[in-house]
Amino acid sequence: xxxxxxxxxxxxxxxxxxxxxxxxxxxxxxxxxxxxxxxxxxxxxxxxxxxxxxxxxxxxxxxxxxxxxxxxxxxxxxxxxxxxxxxxxxxxxxxxxxxxxxxxxxxxxxxxxxxxxxxxxxxxxxxxxxxxxxxxxxxxxxxxxxxxxxxxxxxxxxxxxxxxxxxxxxxxxxxxxxxxxxxxxxxxxxxxxxxxxxxxxxxxxxxxxxxxxxxxxxxxxxxxxxxxxxxxxxxxxxxxxxxxxxxxxxxxxxxxxxxxxxxxxxxxxxxxxxxxxxxxxxxxxxxxxxxxxxxxxxxxxxxxxxxxxxxxxxxxxxxxxxxxx
Amino acid sequence: xxxxxxxxxxxxxxxxxxxxxxxxxxxxxxxxxxxxxxxxxxxxxxxxxxxxxxxxxxxxxxxxxxxxxxxxxxxxxxxxxxxxxxxxxxxxxxxxxxxxxxxxxxxxxxxxxxxxxxxxxxxxxxxxxxxxxxxxxxxxxxxxxxxxxxxxxxxxxxxxxxxxxxxxxxxxxxxxxxxxxxxxxxxxxxxxxxxxxxxxxxxxxxxxxxxxxxxxxxxxxxxxxxxxxxxxxxxxxxxxxxxxxxxxxxxxxxxxxxxxxxxxxxxxxxxxxxxxxxxxxxxxxxxxxxxxxxxxxxxxxxxxxxxxxxxxxxxxxxxxxxxxx
Amino acid sequence: xxxxxxxxxxxxxxxxxxxxxxxxxxxxxxxxxxxxxxxxxxxxxxxxxxxxxxxxxxxxxxxxxxxxxxxxxxxxxxxxxxxxxxxxxxxxxxxxxxxxxxxxxxxxxxxxxxxxxxxxxxxxxxxxxxxxxxxxxxxxxxxxxxxxxxxxxxxxxxxxxxxxxxxxxxxxxxxxxxxxxxxxxxxxxxxxxxxxxxxxxxxxxxxxxxxxxxxxxxxxxxxxxxxxxxxxxxxxxxxxxxxxxxxxxxxxxxxxxxxxxxxxxxxxxxxxxxxxxxxxxxxxxxxxxxxxxxxxxxxxxxxxxxxxxxxxxxxxxxxxxxxxx
Numbered sequence: 003x004x005x006x007x008x009x010x011x012x013x014x015x016x017x018x019x020x021x022x023x024x025x026x027x028x029x030x031x032x033x034x035x036x037x038x039x040x041x042x043x044x045x046x047x048x049x050x051x052x053x054x055x056x057x058x059x060x061x062x063x064x065x066x067x068x069x070x071x072x073x074x075x076x077x078x079x080x081x082x083x084x085x086x087x088x089x090x091x092x093x094x095x096x097x098x099x100x101x102x103x104x105x106x107x108x109x110x111x112x113x114x115x116x117x118x119x120x121x122x123x124x125x126x127x128x129x130x131x132x133x134x135x136x137x138x139x140x141x142x143x144x145x146x147x148x149x150x151x152x153x154x155x156x157x158x159x160x161x162x163x164x165x166x167x168x169x170x171x172x173x174x175x176x177x178x179x180x181x182x183x184x185x186x187x188x189x190x191x192x193x194x195x196x197x198x199x200x201x202x203x204x205x206x207x208x209x210x211x212x213x214x215x216x217x218x219x220x221x222x223x224x225x226x227x228x229x230x231x232x233x234x235x236x237x238x239x240x241x242x243x244x245x246x247x248x249x250x251x252x253x254x255x256x257x258x259x260x261x262x263x264x265x266x267x268x269x270x271x272x273x274x275x276x277x278x279x280x281x282x283x284x285x286x287x288x289x290x291x292x293x294x295x296x297x298x299x300x301x302x303x304x305x306x307x308x309x310x311x312x313x314x315x316x317x318x319x320x321x322x323x324x325x326x327x
Numbered sequence: 328x329x330x331x332x333x334x335x336x337x338x339x340x341x342x343x344x345x346x347x348x349x350x351x352x353x354x355x356x357x358x359x360x361x362x363x364x365x366x367x368x369x370x371x372x373x374x375x376x377x378x379x380x381x382x383x384x385x386x387x388x389x390x391x392x393x394x395x396x397x398x399x400x401x402x403x404x405x406x407x408x409x410x411x412x413x414x415x416x417x418x419x420x421x422x423x424x425x426x427x428x429x430x431x432x433x434x435x436x437x438x439x440x441x442x443x444x445x446x447x448x449x450x451x452x453x454x455x456x457x458x459x460x461x462x463x464x465x466x467x468x469x470x471x472x473x474x475x476x477x478x479x480x481x482x483x484x485x486x487x488x489x490x491x492x493x494x495x496x497x498x499x500x501x502x503x504x505x506x507x508x509x510x511x512x513x514x515x516x517x518x519x520x521x522x523x524x525x526x527x528x529x530x531x532x533x534x535x536x537x538x539x540x541x542x543x544x545x546x547x548x549x550x551x552x553x554x555x556x557x558x559x560x561x562x563x564x565x566x567x568x569x570x571x572x573x574x575x576x577x578x579x580x581x582x583x584x585x586x587x588x589x590x591x592x593x594x595x596x597x598x599x600x601x602x603x604x605x606x607x608x609x610x611x612x613x614x615x616x617x618x619x620x621x622x623x624x625x626x627x628x629x630x631x632x633x634x635x636x637x638x639x640x641x642x643x644x645x646x647x648x649x650x651x652x
Numbered sequence: 653x654x655x656x657x658x659x660x661x662x663x664x665x666x667x668x669x670x671x672x673x674x675x676x677x678x679x680x681x682x683x684x685x686x687x688x689x690x691x692x693x694x695x696x697x698x699x700x701x702x703x704x705x706x707x708x709x710x711x712x713x714x715x716x717x718x719x720x721x722x723x724x725x726x727x728x729x730x731x732x733x734x735x736x737x738x739x740x741x742x743x744x745x746x747x748x749x750x751x752x753x754x755x756x757x758x759x760x761x762x763x764x765x766x767x768x769x770x771x772x773x774x775x776x777x778x779x780x781x782x783x784x785x786x787x788x789x790x791x792x793x794x795x796x797x798x799x800x801x802x803x804x805x806x807x808x809x810x811x812x813x814x815x816x817x818x819x820x821x822x823x824x825x826x827x828x829x830x831x832x833x834x835x836x837x838x839x840x841x842x843x844x845x846x847x848x849x850x851x852x853x854x855x856x857x858x859x860x861x862x863x864x865x866x867x868x869x870x871x872x873x874x875x876x877x878x879x880x881x882x883x884x885x886x887x888x889x890x891x892x893x894x895x896x897x898x899x900x901x902x903x904x905x906x907x908x909x910x911x912x913x914x915x916x917x918x919x920x921x922x923x924x925x926x927x928x929x930x931x932x933x934x935x936x937x938x939x940x941x942x943x944x945x946x947x948x949x950x951x952x953x954x955x956x957x958x959x960x961x962x963x964x965x966x967x968x969x970x971x972x973x974x975x976x977x
Contacts, residue, residue, distance in 0.1 A: 063707030063737070064707075065706075079392070079444050093729045107937070115729075115959050116729060120729075288436060289432070306443060309439075381713040400745055404745060411742075612757070634765050635768035
């Protein structure tokens with residue numbers, strides 16, 4: 003968010019508890035631990051509110067512009083539900099490829115038009131950095147819902163919030179991330195947020211899908227213990243969190259390579275027998291075979307609670323950037 | 328609706344007045360006459376309410392997940408309007424072919440994700456049985472909005488409700504169904520519900536589009552009078568209800584066959600002169616020539632009132648499954 | 653809006669202040685100056701309300717059917733936001749090419765179905781005259797959101813409202829319209845409304861994109877001063893309003909012709925130095941190069957305020973046709 007045409011007004015504030023009012027949410031790098039503690043506290047309140055009475059009138063009269071340049075049913079549904087349960091309204095703009103963008107309009111113009119109608123904008127865009135561009139031109143708060151293979155900050159927040167909800171704390175945990183770690187933006191956002199806590203991270207992937215070297219260096223520079231392995235067996239008994247991601251077919255030029263790795267790390271009930279009795283099995287969903295359906299009834303399977311947490315965290319963010327908490 | 332991963336909790340209850348609270352609506356076979364009487368009474372109240380004041384706050388704070396895997400403007404609009412007039416909110420998920428489903432996600436996972444955000448789910452799906460699958464995995468109520476050539480239970484309910492509204496009763500009537508009776512799921516749902524009443528049914532279609540043999544047997548087993556004919560002339564003077572359906576081009580492999588039958592049964596003002604002075608001409612719409620536009624002003628032309636009744640019946644169902652009536 | 657099947661009940665009332673209650677909005681030709689004065693007064697109130705408190709409950713319980721047969725993000729978003737800020741709800745029907753229309757349903761049937769669910773209908777349609785057809789069959793008010801290369805009446809209203817807001821009056825002004833004047837429906841609607849005021853109009857375009865001869869004659873018959881030129885230089889120093897439009901690629905059969913004219917009239921900061929210190933630079937957006945981004949910070953650049961005005965005018969129209977102002 004910035005005044006029209008001027009430089010970005012509110013930037014990344016990793017080291018202090020900034021007020022969220024009027025702030026853009028475009029990168030996990032902008033958050034301090036205090037920021038997370040604050041948002042998680044509000045998210046706890048939102049969960050309690052939804053469980054008790056379903057909804058509130060906190061954002062009555064406010065309008066969310068939900069601008070999705072690429073489809074994402076779960077993320078867009080989560081934001082819509084979050085706004086509606088806060089009493090606000092939504093302008094749903096999906097399938098936008100068919101609209102003024104195809105007439106050649108620039109993203110800044112689209113954003114500056116949409117903010118004539120909406121009080122807050124959620125943006126999903128296929129290009130890295132699109133959210134930061136949108137935030138620079140908007141005078142209303144912009145919340146990124148993911149851009150390309152870049153950031154997906156609200157996913158990162160809900161993932162940490164889920165660890166905190168499931169296990170009571172984040173410090174001291176061993177978090178294993180599994181699957182396509184090279185391309186998975188959820189893993190990247192999660193790992194960057196985990197730097198803020200005293201955690202041990204293990205990255206489990208075949209070599210060609212391991213974490214990008216620069217991100218690995220970034221994590222090591224932060225002083226965290228970072229390990230890589232190709233074997234799930236190396237972490238299954240010790241991890242407090244196993245975060246599984248999908249190997250995305252659309253990322254592969256060579257489909258034979260995809261076929262070779264896609265079933266590499268399937269979580270089965272048998273495997274879960276080796277895991278700690280108190281741990282959290284997470285997945286950003288959708289899954290396509292990475293976690294066997296028979297695992298769903300395991301109390302450690304946290305992925306549907308993780309989905310639900312997404313709504314509470316987004317309720318907290320919407321209320322916070324609109325200055326209502 | 329079922330507890331997660333367990334067996335279906337509430338099943339088909341044709342013989343008793345079940346409470347609707349928490350119940351799934353997936354098949355017309357689940358309803359007893361008392362169920363219908365109850366829902367129609369609530370629908371009457373909803374109509375009265377809409378006519379007087381337009382809307383209510385009965386479902387304020389509740390969220391409907393409106394999940395349409397295939398387009399159906401009228402059914403989705405009807406559910407959206409129903410929820411909104413009850414004071415609730417909607418997550419509209421249309422054109423879902425472009426979203427996580429295309430990434431290979433299973434229907435159960437999509438449903439279990441959506442119910443993290445919504446209090447009730449309406450599902451339209453191209454495959455027979457999809458609604459029952461969804462209901463088995465959902466812990467929130469699922470209402471079918473039609474699956475493939477299978478069931479379309481809310482259409483069946485609104486059709487019976489329309490007969491009841493137009494003619495004051497259903498028992499004792501002669502109901503003629505016309506058109507593509509082989510593939511038309513609305514006719515199948517309607518005929519199955521008519522079994523619950525003391526009615527005579529005549530099925531008017533060319534041989535190749537007549538009722539499936541198993542459905543015909545099912546109706547006869549229920550003790551109802553069932554007749555088939557190829558001639559509209561055989562029923563026009565005697566029928567209390569003429570229910571016309573569209574011959575769907577997309578069901579024909581041989582387009583010459585389609586051309587041969589499509590104009591077979593056109594309802595014209597001249598034909599209506601032979602019909603009873605008090606009867607109901609119905610059509611689930613859209614129509615493509617089956618009923619001449621000049622019939623629209625005939626007071627017996629009930630098809631637009633039928634549309635409107637769809638909203639009242641859906642308001643009744645939404646309120647009932649959420650336990651608010 | 654008409655009673656079902658009867659003749660159109662409320663027609664064009666250019667010469668008197670008609671009550672807006674129940675009226676259709678399908679053509680700028682239906683408005684008198686008094687009509688505009690009335691709507692602009694209501695729009696002023698809507699703006700004040702939004703600036704102060706964001707929203708109202710004026711249309712609580714009312715439902716808008718937002719029926720878009722072709723994509724138009726900005727217009728549909730504007731209507732959705734307008735309805736939501738008035739406390740009403742929306743049935744969003746976009747991408748309707750995939751729905752019952754593709755099954756061959758007629759527009760009148762679609763409209764008569766939608767009005768079973770909605771209290772007011774907004775229609776965007778690719779064919780000229782579609783809104784008038786819809787209005788004839790509807791018993792609920794229909795507001796055109798543009799039909800083909802025909803009318804776009806709410807755009808015309810918001811354009812005049814913007815001139816009035818920016819410059820305090822419309823009488824006595826010199827309005828220059830620039831770009832594709834042959835095909836641009838926004839220019840046609842604007843010019844027709846300007847007839848109601850004591851204005852001078854200059855049309856700036858290459859010969860092949862000049863105003864249609866019949867529209868030019870229509871304007872001259874109204875007694876207004878009408879000039880044509882190919883040079884922006886002829887009007888830049890004298891115009892009180894410069895209204896720039898996009899040259900739409902999709903209107904050209906010969907793409908070489910498009911390339912030749914598309915950059916013909918670019919508004920740059922240098923050009924704006926020659927313009928009056930108090931004037932309004934307008935554009936219906938989206939723009940694709942017609943106005944340089946460096947002009948955006950110029951206080952005379954009114955196009956984003958113009959967007960915002962669209963919401964206030966549409967709020968005024970929705971409230972007026974539903975009889976709530």
